[in-house]
Amino acid sequence: MRRRSRWSPFEILFWLAALLPFILFPTYLPLASQIAIAALFAISVDLILGYAGIVTLGHAMFFGLGAYFAGVISVRGWGEPISGLLMAGLFAGVIGYIVSFLITRVQHLALIMVTLGLGFLTYELANALPWLTGGTDGLRGIRTWPIFGQFKFDLWGYTGYAYALAVLFLCFLLSRRLVNSSFGLALRGIRENVKRMPAIGADHKGHLRLIYAISASIAGLAGALMAQTTNTVALDSLSFERSADVVVMLILGGTGRLYGAILGTIIFLVARDQLAGINPQYWYFGIGILLMVVVLFMPKGILGFLARIVERRK
Amino acid sequence: MAEPDIVLRAEALRKNFGKLEVTRDVALALPRGARHALIGPNGAGKTTLINLLTGQLKPDAGRIELEGGDITSLAPAHRVRRGLSRTFQINTLFPDLTPIEAVTLAVMERERTAGQFWKRLAAHGDAIEESFTILSQLGLADVATRTTRTLPYGQQRLLEIALALATRPRVLLLDEPAAGVPKDESAALFSVISALPSDISVLFIEHDMDIVFKFATRIIVLVGGGVLLEADPETVRSDPRVREVYLGHGHG
Amino acid sequence: MISQIVIVLFDGFAFGMLLFLLSVGLSVTLGMMNFINLAHGAFGMFGGYVAVTVMRQLGLPFLAALPLAFIAMALLSILIERTLFRRLYKAGELNQVLFTIGVVFVAAAAATFTFGTVQQVIILPDWLRGSAEIGGVRFGIYRAFIILVALIITALLVFGLERTRLGAQIRAAVDNQRMAQGLGLDVERVFAITFALGCGLAGLGGALAVEIVGLSPSFGFQMLVYVLIVVSVGGLGSISGSFAGAALLGIGDVAGKYFWPEIGSFLIYLLLVAILLVRPLGLFGKR
């Protein structure tokens, strides 16, 4: 039990490598920050899907709520990024907590479909309130102030990536601690056998509500990051496609491992960027093949596959 | 007659599945420190009765009391916290957790520390200690860090009991704890059960009469959803009705 | 007022039946086989393309194109099931999700490559066009046709799957493949047949839907959500559930839009969430 929480050399290497884009590929910084944001979103889904077994097809709901919250306060005159970010995360978390009362009532397909339905309802709600959200055209006039009043968001994306990476790292630390805590163990218990939980006196619904709210909050942070680093928010931030994509990235990397969420995001978005660069029209053919190959040959996701190789070497 | 110290009491419990009356007007009183057996034909409603007592099922009528308090409409988890624990007829474990993890989880749920997401698991040293003690007590210390799904069946049955013990029960309901365990091992398992602290009351279901007669101090016979007889082993063994519907002619 | 209610009910039922036809195949593969086939819409899409192509290129009549769409997709699915999908039955649901989404991507690319991105059009025979007036109410003829087809399919399936041994055998094979084999059931064959049936129905549904919802390479994605809604509301493993669920959703949606057009776009999702919160297993669900 102790083993799990120690930092391995791989992890340290990984986070150092995350700094490389600053020096080696500065022209890829915008992509890198988009990946960091998506990875944060994927981590939020991993917390509920990978660790608590809540499959969701509607998590963009919280991503979008966070994004709109940060965007709207900026449009209304408060463009300070860090406080905006925190408020957006809090907002998404509160909504997440409220929604969790519905979520914990259902399981399996019904659960997936309720998350999907709530996601669509939120999307339609945003569409129905153009005075607040800008409707289909998206929110106009977001201006994010420099971070600490010092660092302007620049065209190259230095500030954007640094900001996104810092938030990702902090949330990762929090999530890592969470999954290695007693609460993380309780979540694994729920995933392994919900039916047994009440019989050991566990308030598993309470656990589920808590993790759902935390996850929603992190998703909201990711959304707010997107709003702040790109100054754009539109309905797509709430869309079913975004909900589905994040699940795809997560499974691709491997669920139930935080690095799986990050790795899956990197592979998916880089593959997509490269394939689309080669052929903007048919890139998803390549993505489709990638997904199929991963399932056939790496049933535990790419990270699970790598972990097995490392284990064999030992 | 002086009323013994009753820990768990059920009155006029009733449960129907559609037209089928699975539990009819069952009354039950389990004294402190009891080692009672619950026997009866297949489908008599034994598992159902345990499900009612522990809250997995809601009774259609009747009342359940634990240590004098009404728990009839309490959720299962709350009953467990009040000291009413059970094991399952078919293993209901956490296949990918290790025994030490599973038992620690149960301990922390009891201590209400399982929700502390900011604290490292390793920092809950007391809970880990305690669960290791429980596992040792059941002879599971050696396999404490193996994945549950790879354990032999008999040890999984023991883990069922370990999980129940981790909740610090005052009443323990065991549903065929030795099912699927080879004969020589099942006797060992029951020795462990009967050696539990004397303030824990135990009610177990079992079809192996050698074991029942050896370990039970009192036997409740359930037939067709109702209590046919509650008596000491000798009386039950020689009761013609029990022979007729349950024992057959093999056990004389 | 009466005539308005009649027509709203009729239109809603017809819309529901369209949803039913699109999703009934999935309630076979997902509901009965427990196989999460998100590529269901992709089979529907190719079914649509088959119908469009045989009518355009070969000049076959609509009524001949429908069974051809069914057969073509059934055959295609047997090929795919034998080579790919069969490896996934035990792979866990998330892997099924990922794999079949991969299939959707590949299918969409293949369709774009072969047929282009343009909207495809089906030219219905004259006798299916327009509307007929009965008692002062005008009923769309194609809508009536959809209802008819849906009723026939439901009858065939309920009779063929829920009332016969085949249906029980499918469920047995899904519940416990090893035990079913041990009793003498040719599980592979049962699965192949079921899969072919599900995908054939997807193809048929796709072909029938072109006239109303159109057809382009993104059909597979667009239909997925509706199809999942119907299956979950109906309840897994129940054809009659899907039928009832689809009818309820269709009527609810159309009636809702008619009486409260302001919340038109929320309706189907509100219904979905409300029904599932009250009946998590769906209307007729057993599992």
Added chain:
Amino acid sequence: QETLKIGVILPYSGPFADAANQLQAGIDLYIAEHGDEVAGRKIELIKRDTGGPAPDVARRLAQELVVRDNVDILAGFALTPEALGAAEIATEAQKLMVVMNAATSVVTEQSPYIVRTSVTIPQLNYAFGTWAYEQGIREAYTLVADYGPGIDAETSFAKGFTEAGGTIVGADRTPVANPDFSAYVQRVADADPEAVYIFVPGGAQPAAIGKALVDRGLAPPDIKVLGQGELTHPEALESMGETARGIITTFHYTLERDDPLNKAYVDGYTAANNGREPDLFSIGGYDGMHLIYEAVKATNGDTSGDALVEAAKGMAWDSPRGPMSIDPETRDVIQTVYIREIQEVDGELQNVIVHEIPNVKDPLHGAAQ
């Protein structure tokens, strides 16, 4: 000699792939016809896919095109949110940004470097509303898709119509992804208006709503059916068949418009695209390229954003769609609005121009200030 790099940002995949393809085909046709060299510089297109309405992706792509690929010009932009997302980059990088489709009024206001060569929805519908009143229509019901463009269409048509003196007797909005119109059409039938105005996105919906109307007996001549041009695009016409007869639409481009320039364009386009005919997206891309070519010629190869925008302001030319120009103040397109009616010509139903309103500006730009 340096190449002239144009970064094209479009949703090449996803639900709007067809629009992107048609727009791209327009671009390609122009280059094919006019050579890939202008003012001594070789044209290089760098295409980037957004995959759907995805403003953050569009913005990132624009950013990358600027910093990594060093493009001189940003172009494409089929969808309004994507154009809005990238606008800031055009401003910061000081690059000309040619919007070849996105049709919300505000787009050009987002950056002084944006020029639009397509159309705006108010441009088409405000004038249309006025015209409808002039035709003697006094009462209309509006039925539009419930999203930005639909709402723009509803407001501007209603504005033109009511300002002229007409009355809107009912207004419904249909969900954007709406497979079934029966409920809404029944509401229109209940109201029994003189005319119904319809705006739905292209694709499958025009035919669906057209047929739903006819099923309820809501067809010309009993009721006037008005709409924006997408309603009667070629595939929709084919699917609706006879039932389309008499539908009146407003548009900036008409395939069948009898004009030598247009004829050459249509022939060239169909030849290059397997018989597929050009549509509104194609013409936006085609004219967008025209603007780029002419601007670069005018600046003699200077590709700084300021120089190109200056050159674009006030530019006027004859397009296959008809005469058009760029408003020097708003950098938006000024063009002829055509009112067309579905009529039978040589045994085939097609859009026949019944009225032309020349030099129409977007009516909202003034209002916003």
Added chain:
Amino acid sequence: MAEPLLEFRDVRSGYGEAVVLDGISFALPANGSLALLGRNGVGKTTLLLTAMGFVSVARGSIHWRGQDISRLAPHKRARLGLGWVAQERDIFPSLSVEENLTVIARPGRWNLTAIYALFPRLADRRANMGNQLSGGEQQMLAIARTLMTNPSVLLLDEPFEGLAPIIVEELTGAVRQMAADEGIALVLVEQHAEVALRLTQDAIILERGMIAHRAKSADLLRDNATLERYLGLKLGA
């Protein structure tokens, strides 16, 4: 001599690399009956799984009425007449009791009427879903379901687990009668050696995947020393 019904010839089998059974040979005549005894984990279940084809034969061969079936798919073996009752019962939860019985039934002496006469409890519960049965009822259903395929040989893996003593009594009676009346052959895996030996003619004791002892059941029943050595049991205690 007539062809044996089921014959193992020097069979080796196991899971992946792990060899669980080795050098297993026996022949079961057309109306013979065989008790398979041995401690936990010696490979009794594996032997039945090998007979059914769920565990593949690494060496040696399996014959059915003289025909080599070592490579035959499990469902084909079942159709030849092997009737297997799994240790874990494996009821189909989403089928009703009656569907469980009829889903893969084959015609013969055992039909619903006969089954319901043998297990009246199942008749009462016929409309219940498989997972709504009590543990013992599931065990009855598992046996009944296999009988419905009218097999020529029954392979029973600890069939009496979780059954009330009186049911065990009835069931053993029924099994004995089947053997006598219909000549159904029997392979019985059982923890309770006494019960098993009383029901069968021949017995095999497995140890570490090999056959450690063969005897007539009646003789073994009296051979306390052997039983105690291999099974750790004292009968009649």
